[in-house]
Amino acid sequence: MVKKDFIDTCTFSKNEMQYLADLGLKIKEAINHGYYPQLLKGKSLGMIFDQTSTRTRCSAETAMTELGGHALYLAPGQIQLGKNGHEGLADTSHALGDLVDIIGVRTASQEDIVEIAQNSHAPVVNFMSDDDHPTQALGDLITIKEFLPEGKRLSDIKLVFVGDATQITISALFLCAKMGMHFVQYGPKSKWIPRDIYNKANKIAEKNGGSITLSEDESSLQNADFIYTDVWYGLYDHELEKDEYMKTFYPKYQVNDELLAKTGNPNVKFMHCLPANRGEEVSAAVLDGEQSIAWQQAANKKTAMRAVFVYLLNSKFTDMSDSSQKAIKYKYKEELAYLLAQRP
Numbered sequence: 001m002v003k004k005d006f007i008d009t010c011t012f013s014k015n016e017m018q019y020l021a022d023l024g025l026k027i028k029e030a031i032n033h034g035y036y037p038q039l040l041k042g043k044s045l046g047m048i049f050d051q052t053s054t055r056t057r058c059s060a061e062t063a064m065t066e067l068g069g070h071a072l073y074l075a076p077g078q079i080q081l082g083k084n085g086h087e088g089l090a091d092t093s094h095a096l097g098d099l100v101d102i103i104g105v106r107t108a109s110q111e112d113i114v115e116i117a118q119n120s121h122a123p124v125v126n127f128m129s130d131d132d133h134p135t136q137a138l139g140d141l142i143t144i145k146e147f148l149p150e151g152k153r154l155s156d157i158k159l160v161f162v163g164d165a166t167q168i169t170i171s172a173l174f175l176c177a178k179m180g181m182h183f184v185q186y187g188p189k190s191k192w193i194p195r196d197i198y199n200k201a202n203k204i205a206e207k208n209g210g211s212i213t214l215s216e217d218e219s220s221l222q223n224a225d226f227i228y229t230d231v232w233y234g235l236y237d238h239e240l241e242k243d244e245y246m247k248t249f250y251p252k253y254q255v256n257d258e259l260l261a262k263t264g265n266p267n268v269k270f271m272h273c274l275p276a277n278r279g280e281e282v283s284a285a286v287l288d289g290e291q292s293i294a295w296q297q298a299a300n301k302k303t304a305m306r307a308v309f310v311y312l313l314n315s316k317f318t319d320m321s322d323s324s325q326k327a328i329k330y331k332y333k334e335e336l337a338y339l340l341a342q343r344p
Contacts, residue, residue: 040069
């Protein structure tokens, strides 16, 4: 089988993204009923991080463990790579790809992740770069499916991203374009998505029946199903200072009760990739309120990781005889085996 990687949100087709979401949800359902399918038994994940991480690292490690695998955290300065090492990226990637079954990378440079994928025999997953966060996008799709408004399909969904054009904005943009949803960036024109990225995403959206809108007008909030935001500053070296960002975005682009009311939708849901700066891009009342699904969204990072690892490693059940299992466990084993056989 040809090796697959997951290095940007556009990697997989619409059908594959739909399949991954369904697979993740089925594994989640099985685990919630007490059955942990050992689909990654004997498999190992090597994780290269040169940026801090809470949710992504924890979700990747626990996803591997729950499904029978093992994760290795390769911290900066502890491997022969980068400032404290003498080995080049290509050589490290080649060696690591022979030692582990799958590699996850969080680093600023998207080009570095591409180079790792080109030189590794093992599948490579982008755990976030300055350009994209594809596992976040898949987790967001899973969350949207779980909270899909009654009577609506994905193609009916309007998602409004409030604020800056971060890599999270870009991931959400391409997710919506690919799945045929309607994406709006509501923010100051100086912080809109770059034109080349907009043009690429717009072609994908048109193909799939979706739409993309960039706007400073609060009327663009109307009829939103999901309001999404990200931090304005503080996570990456190239971002602006707090005072400058507050002048640019506050108070117009803070997600608070007043902004949610402007959607005209009492059932609108709030999303945030986290971590959040309370009182800045989002009020504490909204983040902790009934309309917030940010915490479920964070938990679904693990749902996404499980699906991605199983898919890229082409995992299957090796033994369907399960006479010793309780009926509920066999039910999910059968259902998961069927899903795995439908792999696109």
